[in-house]
Amino acid sequence: MEVAQVLCMKGGNGDTSYTQNSLLQKKVISLTKPITQEAISNLYCNNFPASLCIADLGCSSGPNTFFAVLEIVATVDKVLKKMGHQLPEIQVFLNDLLGNDFNTIFKSLPKFQKDLEKTTGAGAESCFVTGVPGSFYGRLFPSESLHFIHSSYSLHWLSHVPQGLESNKGNIYMASSSPPCLLKAYYEQFQSDFSLFLRCRSAELQEGGSMVLTFLGRRSEDPSSKECCYIWELLAVALNDMVAEGLIDEEKMDSFNLPHYTPSPTEVKCEVGKEGSFTINRLEVSQVNWNAYHGEFCPSDAHKDGGYNVAKLVRAVAEPLLVSHFGDGIIEEVFSRYQKIVADRMSRETTEFVNVTVSMTKRG
Numbered sequence: 001m002e003v004a005q006v007l008c009m010k011g012g013n014g015d016t017s018y019t020q021n022s023l024l025q026k027k028v029i030s031l032t033k034p035i036t037q038e039a040i041s042n043l044y045c046n047n048f049p050a051s052l053c054i055a056d057l058g059c060s061s062g063p064n065t066f067f068a069v070l071e072i073v074a075t076v077d078k079v080l081k082k083m084g085h086q087l088p089e090i091q092v093f094l095n096d097l098l099g100n101d102f103n104t105i106f107k108s109l110p111k112f113q114k115d116l117e118k119t120t121g122a123g124a125e126s127c128f129v130t131g132v133p134g135s136f137y138g139r140l141f142p143s144e145s146l147h148f149i150h151s152s153y154s155l156h157w158l159s160h161v162p163q164g165l166e167s168n169k170g171n172i173y174m175a176s177s178s179p180p181c182l183l184k185a186y187y188e189q190f191q192s193d194f195s196l197f198l199r200c201r202s203a204e205l206q207e208g209g210s211m212v213l214t215f216l217g218r219r220s221e222d223p224s225s226k227e228c229c230y231i232w233e234l235l236a237v238a239l240n241d242m243v244a245e246g247l248i249d250e251e252k253m254d255s256f257n258l259p260h261y262t263p264s265p266t267e268v269k270c271e272v273g274k275e276g277s278f279t280i281n282r283l284e285v286s287q288v289n290w291n292a293y294h295g296e297f298c299p300s301d302a303h304k305d306g307g308y309n310v311a312k313l314v315r316a317v318a319e320p321l322l323v324s325h326f327g328d329g330i331i332e333e334v335f336s337r338y339q340k341i342v343a344d345r346m347s348r349e350t351t352e353f354v355n356v357t358v359s360m361t362k363r364g
């Protein structure tokens with residue numbers, strides 16, 4: 001599967017879009033804000049660029065795109081004001097794959113400019129925003145042109161589904177029943193992708209430049225552990241039920257695998273060390289409840305149902321991939337079944353996503 005051609009979050013502003021169903025990812029950006037703040041403060045300890053170039057990789061579309069940018073720019077503003085300086089000119093690059101809904105992003109640029117003015121007092125002329133379509137598993141920017149790179153909930157997507165997954169019948173990702181060769185294939189794909197990512201970013205960052213990356217990850221050293229695979233195992237249950245009823249072709253099911261890998265902190269540390277261009281300043285693990293509305297105001301009665309919220313979250317992320325493989329005829333039925341399966345499991349156990357955040361600086 002050519003991931004760069006088919007992977008994207010559900011675009012537009014509709015009820016099932018990423019725009020309407022990305023509260024969980026927003027919570028993760030907020031959760032990791034202290035790490036971003038520390039990285040930006042450190043950036044200004046080492047060096048004082050007259051203008052600042054920052055990039056958000058895997059920016060998607062919807063409220064989180066500019067939410068992340070505003071958090072970064074507001075942090076720069078705070079750090080510089082403390083030192084008695086004004087906000088410099090900032091160039092922001094928003095990167096995602098070719099299928100990303102860049103139009104929806106740029107329609108919200110005026111709102112971002114207003115929020116920027118409210119937050120920092122700076123006018124639109126202090127922050128220039130550019131879209132950069134392409135895969136972050138390749139070069140995106142000229143050499144040594146960036147000061148700071150941010151990426152949240154994007155790097156767990158691989159460049160390819162690993163080769164040799166024929167033995168993964170009935171599963172769509174690693175599962176407790178997966179054979180060791182399959183776990184190895186996924187891990188090797190992660191190693192080669194992440195190491196390529198580091199090499200490209202190292203070429204693009206200036207010396208002393210830094211990155212804060214958050215992966216959907218795991219605490220355990222077992223890549224098939226429930227903490228990272230369960231959400232997809234339950235989607236496989238819904239798909240397999242439909243196979244059993246003749247609604248999905250078994251061969252289609254057996255040939256579908258997710259281009260996804262949720263690394264442990266040790267695996268991230270190991271790749272950064274092997275690649276050698278960066279020093280790790282922080283490596284942290286956090287967690288969020290599967291249900292983004294857990295402990296929050298629910299906009300409707302439907303949102304009080306955790307199964308409903310999680311099914312919509314996963315649908316906004318996985319629908320384009322599923323449609324490209326199975327066609328769009330199965331989608332409503334799959335997610336209606338998935339909602340019930342997830343609601344049942346959530347009523348019986350604590351379900352959380354684990355986040356791995358790494359903050360690092362390019363070595364001299």
Ligand SMILES: C[S@@+](CC[C@H](N)C(=O)[O-])C[C@H]1O[C@@H](n2cnc3c(N)ncnc32)[C@H](O)[C@@H]1O
Binds near residue numbers: 026064136153157
């Ligand atoms: C779950 S969204 C996260 C979006 C946003 N950062 C947030 O926190 O809400 C993951 C994004 O990563 C993008 N992505 C995945 N692989 C990518 C790649 N190789 N290059 C660029 N973007 C990629 C996807 O298209 C998707 O928009």
